[in-house]
Amino acid sequence: MRHRLYWLLPDLASARLAMDQLLLARIEHRHLHFHAREGTDLGSLHKASALQSSDLVSAAQRGLALGAALGAACGALFAVSPVLDEANKPALVAALAASGALFGAWTASMVGVSVPSRRLARFNWDIEHGMILLMADIPHRRVSEIEALMLAHNPEAHFEGHEPNVPSFP
Known part of the structure; x- marks a missing residue:
């Protein structure tokens, strides 16, 4: 360090x-x-x-956390649906949380790079x-x-x- x-x-x-x-x-x-x-x-x-002069890193971190939370919440909503097989529900929640995290980090970093x-x-x-x-x-x-x-x-x-x-x- x-x-x-x-x-x-x-x-x-x-x-x-x-x-x-x-x-x-x-x-x-x-x-x-x-x-x-x-x-x-x-x-x-x-x-x-x-990386040094903008808010890129902290914005990406916030976007990652928020995206993961929203993705997991969407996954949980789909998981309560009777249409899905019980074995696929945890995988769906995890996949949506991971997708949400990636999307949240990407979009927030696009905003963060323009913020001092x-x-x-x-x-x-x-x-x-x-x-x-x-x-x-x-x-x-x-x-x-x-x-x-x-x-x-x-x-x-x-x-x-x-x-x-x-x-x-x-």
Whole structure:
């Protein structure tokens, strides 16, 4: 697991310097995500994807749960029908719950990708006023080292906290 550290950087030059320092500290490029105001050219900086900047993941999770519940409820309604064989009723409930979960996750993720992330809402004002948000996914054992490095080499960067338990793979 990793910790996601947040820094607000005042401009593109500062963001490039921060990226260079983190790359020299052997933080992989794929674990550095920069988020800026719409239309900002980040150049060679690794722009935050929809996974980091939208509500995609939490919307998909909510859709999965709601779809599974509604699918299971529909399956239960069909299961009380005298038309179906008793042996097929549990399979029908399970199939409709699974189908509902998949459909719910898919449709909710389509909506969630267009909604800004609630986790990043606290940075909206700063981003709209030209600052650049750096999200760095750091191994737990290196958090204090990277915080000290950023503070030493980027005095203009504002440390904005961290989020524990970010999965390692995205």
